[in-house]
Amino acid sequence: xxxxxxxxxxxxxxxxxxxxxxxxxxxxxxxxxxxxxxxxxxxxxxxxxxxxxxxxxxxxxxxxxxxxxxxxxxxxxxxxxxxxxxxxxxxxxxxxxxxxxxxxxxxxxxxxxxxxx
Amino acid sequence: xxxxxxxxxxxxxxxxxxxxxxxxxxxxxxxxxxxxxxxxxxxxxxxxxxxxxxxxxxxxxxxxxxxxxxxxxxxxxxxxxxxxxxxxxxxxxxxxxxxxxxxxxxxxxx
Numbered sequence: 230x231x232x233x234x235x236x237x238x239x240x241x242x243x244x245x246x247x248x249x250x251x252x253x254x255x256x257x258x259x260x261x262x263x264x265x266x267x268x269x270x271x272x273x274x275x276x277x278x279x280x281x282x283x284x285x286x287x288x289x290x291x292x293x294x295x296x297x298x299x300x301x302x303x304x305x306x307x308x309x310x311x312x313x314x315x316x317x318x319x320x321x322x323x324x325x326x327x328x329x330x331x332x333x334x335x336x337x338x339x340x341x342x343x344x345x346x
Numbered sequence: 347x348x349x350x351x352x353x354x355x356x357x358x359x360x361x362x363x364x365x366x367x368x369x370x371x372x373x374x375x376x377x378x379x380x381x382x383x384x385x386x387x388x389x390x391x392x393x394x395x396x397x398x399x400x401x402x403x404x405x406x407x408x409x410x411x412x413x414x415x416x417x418x419x420x421x422x423x424x425x426x427x428x429x430x431x432x433x434x435x436x437x438x439x440x441x442x443x444x445x446x447x448x449x450x451x452x453x454x455x456x
Contacts, residue, residue, distance in 0.1 A: 262444075269448070270448050271350075271437075271446030271447050271448045272390065272446045273446070274443045274444070274445070277442055285442045285443060320389050320390075322389070333392075334380055334393075335444060337391070339387070339389050340389050342387075
């Protein structure tokens with residue numbers, strides 16, 4: 230089966246600019262996650278979707294970050310305006326229905342490496 | 347506060363030896379714990395899931411233990427190979443989605 234697709238792979242922007250990341254999860258996976266991974270740290274959850282609804286966005290900096298999953302499939306994560314501390318890898322993951330979350334692992338994409346200068 | 351702790355220092359071992367990685371957690375009561383492998387420039391890859399009542403789980407050369415009294419999981423790779431060199435992450439499900447430790451880098455020397 231095809232994996233989780235993310236684009237772009239790399240992005241360099243200046244602070245205060247905006248940027249968007251795209252994710253296409255595994256077909257049939259109802260749950261989609263965006264994680265932020267700063268160098269040397271583990272992934273940190275930003276937002277979780279179940280189909281096209283938000284389940285958890287408690288750690289999303291909503292003054293600058295936004296995410297949507299309009300048709301319950303693809304998702305976009307946006308940062309506007311970017312800060313230097315947003316430099317990180319942004320990982321998208323998907324899993325089967327939320328009720329199966331403890332029986333199966335997540336499938337991650339390769340991520341987008343963002344550098345803010 | 348809730349914490350997941352993994353040894354931040356890299357673990358260096360010789361090929362053929364058993365690698366043991368530790369995951370400790372505080373202020374969590376997870377029913378499940380997962381282990382992932384992450385290679386440079388790639389996303390984490392799911393390896394194993396263990397439930398609180400399972401104590402031990404095996405998959406090929408991998409073994410995971412889960413001690414809810416000690417609040418600790420051990421991850422073992424037997425007969426390690428240079429191809430096992432990677433960062434290994436443990437993850438818990440305290441609320442709605444996986445919460446990850448910072449990972450331990452394993453380097454297997456030929």
